[in-house]
Amino acid sequence: xxxxxxxxxxxxxFFLSTASMxxxxxxxxxxxxxxxxxxxxxLFNSTILYQTNIYTPEFNLNADSVIVPLKRAGHLFLIxxxxxxxxxxxxxxxxxxxxxLNSTYFRNHVKSSGxxxxxxxxxxxxxxxxxxNRLAFADLSYKNxxxxxxxxxxxxxxxxxxxxxxxxxxxxxxxxxxxxxRKNQLKLFKIDKAGKRLTNSTPEFKADHxxxxxxxxxxxxxxxxxxxxxxxxxxxxxxxxxxxCSDCNRSIMNTLTITRRSELIGAGKGGSEVLFGRMNDFxxxxxxxxxxxxxxxxxxxxxxxYGTKIxxxxxxxxxxxxxxxxxxxxxxxxxxxxxxxxx
Amino acid sequence: MKTIKRYILLLAGLICSxxxxxxxxxxxxxxxxxxxxIFTINLKWSEKEKNEVSKLFDLDSVLMAKVYKGETxxxxxxxxxxxxxxxxxxxxxxxxxxxxxxxxxxANDLFTVVDKWMNFEGNAPDASxxxxxxDFKIANTFLYHQNDAWFYLPNNKSAGKVYISGTFNNWSTxxxxxxxxxxxxxxxxxxxxxxxxYKYIIDGEWITDPYNKLREGDGAGGYNSVVYCYNHxxxxxxxxxARKVAVTGNFYKWDQRGLQMNKTSDGxxxxxxxxxxxYAYKFLVDKEWMTDPANKEVRKDADGNFNSFIEIGESxxxxxxGFTTANKVxxxxxxxxxxENELLMNKTAKGWQLPYAVAAGNYEYKFIVDGKWMTDPANxxxxxxxxxxxxxxxxxxxxxxxxxKFTNARSVIxxxxxxxxRKDSYRMVKExxxxxxxxxxQPGKYTYKFIVDGEWILDPSNKLYEQNxxxxxNSVLWIEPS
Numbered sequence: 001x002x003x004x005x006x007x008x009x010x011x012x013x014f015f016l017s018t019a020s021m022x023x024x025x026x027x028x029x030x031x032x033x034x035x036x037x038x039x040x041x042x043l044f045n046s047t048i049l050y051q052t053n054i055y056t057p058e059f060n061l062n063a064d065s066v067i068v069p070l071k072r073a074g075h076l077f078l079i080x081x082x083x084x085x086x087x088x089x090x091x092x093x094x095x096x097x098x099x100x101l102n103s104t105y106f107r108n109h110v111k112s113s114g115x116x117x118x119x120x121x122x123x124x125x126x127x128x129x130x131x132x133n134r135l136a137f138a139d140l141s142y143k144n145x146x147x148x149x150x151x152x153x154x155x156x157x158x159x160x161x162x163x164x165x166x167x168x169x170x171x172x173x174x175x176x177x178x179x180x181x182r183k184n185q186l187k188l189f190k191i192d193k194a195g196k197r198l199t200n201s202t203p204e205f206k207a208d209h210x211x212x213x214x215x216x217x218x219x220x221x222x223x224x225x226x227x228x229x230x231x232x233x234x235x236x237x238x239x240x241x242x243x244x245c246s247d248c249n250r251s252i253m254n255t256l257t258i259t260r261r262s263e264l265i266g267a268g269k270g271g272s273e274v275l276f277g278r279m280n281d282f283x284x285x286x287x288x289x290x291x292x293x294x295x296x297x298x299x300x301x302x303x304x305x306y307g308t309k310i311x312x313x314x315x316x317x318x319x320x321x322x323x324x325x326x327x328x329x330x331x332x333x334x335x336x337x338x339x340x341x342x343x
Numbered sequence: 344m345k346t347i348k349r350y351i352l353l354l355a356g357l358i359c360s361x362x363x364x365x366x367x368x369x370x371x372x373x374x375x376x377x378x379x380x381i382f383t384i385n386l387k388w389s390e391k392e393k394n395e396v397s398k399l400f401d402l403d404s405v406l407m408a409k410v411y412k413g414e415t416x417x418x419x420x421x422x423x424x425x426x427x428x429x430x431x432x433x434x435x436x437x438x439x440x441x442x443x444x445x446x447x448x449x450a451n452d453l454f455t456v457v458d459k460w461m462n463f464e465g466n467a468p469d470a471s472x473x474x475x476x477x478d479f480k481i482a483n484t485f486l487y488h489q490n491d492a493w494f495y496l497p498n499n500k501s502a503g504k505v506y507i508s509g510t511f512n513n514w515s516t517x518x519x520x521x522x523x524x525x526x527x528x529x530x531x532x533x534x535x536x537x538x539x540x541y542k543y544i545i546d547g548e549w550i551t552d553p554y555n556k557l558r559e560g561d562g563a564g565g566y567n568s569v570v571y572c573y574n575h576x577x578x579x580x581x582x583x584x585a586r587k588v589a590v591t592g593n594f595y596k597w598d599q600r601g602l603q604m605n606k607t608s609d610g611x612x613x614x615x616x617x618x619x620x621x622y623a624y625k626f627l628v629d630k631e632w633m634t635d636p637a638n639k640e641v642r643k644d645a646d647g648n649f650n651s652f653i654e655i656g657e658s659x660x661x662x663x664x665g666f667t668t669a670n671k672v673x674x675x676x677x678x679x680x681x682x683e684n685e686l687l688m689n690k691t692a693k694g695w696q697l698p699y700a701v702a703a704g705n706y707e708y709k710f711i712v713d714g715k716w717m718t719d720p721a722n723x724x725x726x727x728x729x730x731x732x733x734x735x736x737x738x739x740x741x742x743x744x745x746x747x748k749f750t751n752a753r754s755v756i757x758x759x760x761x762x763x764x765r766k767d768s769y770r771m772v773k774e775x776x777x778x779x780x781x782x783x784x785q786p787g788k789y790t791y792k793f794i795v796d797g798e799w800i801l802d803p804s805n806k807l808y809e810q811n812x813x814x815x816x817n818s819v820l821w822i823e824p825s
Contacts, residue, residue, distance in 0.1 A: 066547070067546060067547025067548065068547060069508075069516045069544050069547050069548070069549055071508075071514055071516060072561075072562070072563045074562075075563075080515060080516045080517050087515075087517070087518075103809070103810075104807055104808065104809045104819055105807070108806070138547070151809055151810040153790075153809030153810065153811075153819070156788055156809075157760075157788065157790070160787050160788060161788075162513075162788065162821060182564075183548065183549070184549050184563075184565075185547060185548065185549075187547075246440055250375075250376075250377045250378055253375040253376075253378070253440070254374070254375060254376055254377070256374075256375055257370055257374070258373040258374060258375065258380075258400075259369065259370060259373075259399070260399055260400070260460050261373065261380075261399070261400040261401050262401045263401045273440075275380075275440075276460055296375075
């Protein structure tokens with residue numbers, strides 16, 4: 001579900017949610033504060049910083065690997081989890097830095113000691129932090145972790161499904177993450193200090209294309225090529241459609257097919273334009289992926305939030321192209337395009 | 344020679360006209376070029392094509408009218424469009440791509456637009472299905488009797504964990520594990536008659552039931568298995584010599600092929616799920632129509648045909664006391680499309696009554712006493728106002744909204760996502776020191792508020808609430824599958 005304006009959604013939704021979480025890790029506080037001037041209304045903006053740059057809580061997993069079945073609501077992927085004393089769905093949202101919980105169900109929980117909510121400017125709700133004594137899904141469990149709390153009711157209302165929160169990569173950074181969207185599976189492998197899988201029975205992931213993970217954020221930036229030009233995309237599993245920035249190079253814009261447009265009338269001067277279409281010339285590695293759906297919007301403000309220029313977001317349509325493997329220890333992002341079972 | 348030339352000209356004309364028709368391709372109407380959003384408009388488009396393009400690209404009707412009139416600079420809502428004729432019937436309509444968006448646009452407006460484009464399907468259980476018959480490759484992989492369902496997944500003995508996930512458990516991936524047995528995996532579920540979609544999860548891997556031929560799209564490009572939990576058996580004794588026996592009725596739109604019945608030791612049978620309600624039906628024995636000899640309930644329809652009738656589910660007794668001198672009292676309501684002739688009430692010593700089976704739901708109704716319409720004097724719940732006031736009933740209500748306190752209030756309205764946030768309904772009724780309103784709600788999420796003498800308040804007894812677009816809050820209610 002999302003991007004540009006979609007993004008907005010996304011943005012608004014996950015992006016934002018995501019973005020704000022990530023900000024802590026990637027953007028300096030001052031830049032984050034500027035986010036409120038964005039023309040993209042975030043789901044929530046948070047200037048809250050965690051005590052460390054990257055929040056990667058310890059977990060307990062008694063096996064060398066685990067398969068987490070993913071549920072779907074629209075183009076969202078959901079993980080069934082137990083958070084504190086409640087069991088329900090978390091949106092698997094790599095745009096979210098850590099754990100973001102829905103205030104409808106968690107507003108009465110004890111506030112996390114040692115951190116004070118501040119500078120919250122989100123248009124759809126404020127963000128607070130709480131301590132969660134237990135998070136568990138599949139065979140993974142975490143104790144005494146920190147989570148942000150914000151209003152996620154709009155996701156529930158649009159998808160008709162109960163959403164306890166969002167979960168991002170930070171919770172699984174020390175594992176190798178394999179996302180098989182077509183099979184609705186998330187596979188997590190224990191890895192050693194060199195990033196190799198512990199178990200000998202499962203061979204290493206064979207990718208058709210790999211990229212180095214740049215930066216030190218929980219948000220992944222992936223390079224793609226359109227019209228011969230390299231673009232930086234945010235890899236966001238919470239994005240229900242891809243997004244591409246409307247102020248990209250004109251030769252890039254010229255390669256897009258536009259299939260829908262909508263003018264949204266706002267309370268201010270003029271309206272806002274949402275364009276929807278297809279990328280005809282997207283290449284990653286040596287693989288050309290035609291016909292990926294995308295929303296076209298202005299992402300400038302979002303780029304500011306990330307502290308780096310981003311040209312778009314790769315979401316659901318990209319995930320459907322193959323099996324994706326992310327290894328933060330090896331700093332490697334890989335994708336295998338061929339169909340078939342991941343081993 | 345002249346004839347050949349004529350043919351060539353005719354052919355050329357035909358090709359030209361075909362080309363003109365072929366020019367309508369919505370994918371080629373709009374493109375981006377050097378920062379400009381350009382629409383290629385063909386002045387020969389039919390009204391239908393023109394309307395479709397206007398809809399796909401949200402092009403204002405005034406703008407389109409001006410383009411067709413031949414205007415070259417068009418100002419719409421502070422945006423300047425330029426129209427340029429590039430061929431006799433082709434106009435290029437352009438404007439700069441918008442780079443700055445209005446900050447005041449509400450997120451939900453955007454979501455709504457994109458959702459509509461993407462045409463998402465829901466995973467919600469389909470409560471509107473009227474009937475259903477299972478189709479398993481092996482009969483004993485699913486059994487159902489009086490709310491007890493038994494699912495059996497043969498083989499997969501090497502699996503570590505197997506779960507069943509479906510509409511009966513909100514698609515939980517963790518709540519319903521299956522038990523390993525000698526020949527495979529089984530699970531017992533306590534579920535009501537109805538239609539359910541499900542899948543198995545074998546060591547984290549989703550699969551449809553390999554022994555169930557009934558499937559439906561899962562909204563994500565795959566399939567879910569579908570099973571019906573039965574609540575009725577059609578039975579016809581004898582007729583063993585018949586080659587084919589089927590049953591049809593209003594639940595099957597009186598399709599003359601009917602649903603084929605199975606031969607048994609003493610006749611024919613068809614187990615089936617039928618949604619709660621009242622049904623007319625007949626058997627087709629080698630294409631010969633017949634009423635059910637074992638069912639005394641036979642009624643004549645408007646065309647003079649006799650049909651057997653059954654009621655599925657508990658019936659509700661509609662009663663009207665008094666009016667003992669009336670000649671005819673009819674029950675009519677939203678449950679039967681406000682039919683004024685169908686449901687004749689029966690005279691009793693005290694008045695009139697009619698038992699009537701209808702599916703769980705919220706209904707409005709009235710009585711027609713010798714042609715005069717009236718609300719139910721014994722029912723305090725109503726909807727609408729003035730002459731359009733109807734009695735209201737929630738049959739098999741599964742949630743009672745209650746508001747304690749405010750007993751001195753003149754009116755309390757219950758409003759929410761279930762009734763489009765109407766400000767005039769539902770009118771709560773004061774009873775036993777509290778305001779109440781019962782509703783039947785399908786599984787899912789609902790947001791609501793009370794309006795106490797014009798003031799909107801949250802439900803004080805519900806700790807679940809969420810922020811709304813007005814920066815106030817709405818109470819949140821989840822109805823779980825039952």
